Amino acid sequence: MTRTTPPRPVDVEELFPELVALRREAVRLHPRAGEPSPSESSVGGPLLWPAGEPWPLCPSTSHPEQWGQPATQGPVPMVPVIQIHRKDVPQLASPAGADLLQVLWCPFIVDGCPTATPRVIWRSSAAVGPVVAAAPSTVGTAPRDSIPAPCVVHPEPVVDYPSWDIPEELSPALQVRMEELEARTGLWWGYHLAEAPGIKLGGYPSWTQDPCWPDCPSCGQAMDHLLTVSSGEYDGESYRTWLPLEDRDSETGEEREDATGGRGAHRAARLMIGDAGGVYVFECRACPDRPVAHHWDCS
Template sequence: MTRTTPPRPVDVEQLFPELAPLRREAIRLHPRAGSPSPAQSSVGGPLLWPADEPWPLCPSTSHPAGWDRPETEGPVPMVSVVQIHRRDVPQLDFPAGTDLLQVLWCPFIVGLCPEPTPRVLWRSSDSVGPVLVTAPSTVSTAPEDSIPAPCVLHPEPVVDYPSWDMPEELGEELRFRMEELKARTGLWYSYHLAEAPGIKLGGYPSWTQEPCWPDCPACGQAMDHLLTVSSWEYDGLSYRTWLPLEDRDSETGEERRDTTGGRGAHSPAQVMFGDAGGVYIFECRSCPDRPVDHHWDCS
């Protein structure tokens, strides 16, 4: 089943033409619980990983104790976060000769890993050969909140406009018009009209706090946003414009519940970064080896 974000209830660029030059294309991945195979795009699913290639381990062999877990010693296998086949997201800027994106990270990524950089791999699926059947399991003390549950994807292109990333002077210029819109329609620009929430590729990061764009350590330029992994696909305010049509109750407009009362669209990957925050992965597309960095935040 496809997932369709409703059209924004107002024309953003007609109301705020100053935002037109700042629009960015994003891909909402719309993960939903499932059993993806290595041949499929997924969040938290098995990767199309060469059987003869060592599985990546976190460079750190010691992870400090958290409030609910002891210190962890020894190598920790990284965990699958996202796999994207080019056929499913042709809009993504794949490097020449590749058609597969794989992202892994240390399960201690949020606050407990002294080696913070995730692994981002671009591959040619034709060159993989025999596929690894079972990835190494993480240690029992790893925080489950940073290990995405297996999900199939329903990619959808959308348009992002900046909220936290809006230039300060432009924000001041538009503030009165945005407050007038909120008073008239109940639409909050930052929640309902700006950047898409949830797990997505490209566009603007769905920051929970102020932006923190890393600079490339090689060339010094600001890095490009590759991936946002948020705790929720939408929240109590943003569902009005960002909950897909296919997941809505026709009477209330809120998410349709399953037979157990669950909401399969709200947090399908079952991750939670601090207090409903996100992890943001960046790459430098100006450098041939595409260096990677990341940032995480929460409420």
């Protein structure tokens, strides 16, 4: 099933023409619980990983006790975060010869790992050949909150506008009009109208705290935002503008409950980054080897 973000209830570019030049294209992945195969795009699903290629391990061999988990010594396998085929997301800015994006990270990425930079891999899917049967298990050795549950995805292109990333010289004048809009409509710019929440490619990071853009260690330029992995598809009242139409109750506008009384769209991947925060993955597209960095925050 497709997923459709409702049109913004106000004309953003008419109200705030200064932001037209700052609009960015993003792709909301809309993960939903499922059983994706290694040949499909997914969040937390099995990867199209070559059988003859070693599975990546976290560079750190010691992870401290946290969240009720005992300290872990020895290599920890990285866990699949996303796999995206360019056929499903034509907007994917892949390097020449690659049509498959795979992102993995250490399951101790939040607080417990000093070298937790995610692993970003670009491949040609046609060159993979035989694949591994399954990723190495981390059950019982790693916190579950940063290990995405297997989900199918429903990619949807959307437009992002900045909130935290509004240039300082524009902020004072815009702030006055944004507060007027909120008083008139109840729509908070950064919460209801700016950048899309959830798990997405491109656009602006869905920051929970102040922005933290890394610079490339090789060329010194600000890195490009590749991926946001948020704890939920939406947050609290932001369902008003960000919950897809297909998941809405026709009477209340809130998320429709399933047969068990659950709400599968909200936290389909069952992630909790810190306290309802997110992980932001960056890469430098100006450098041939595309260096990678990340930042995480919480509410």
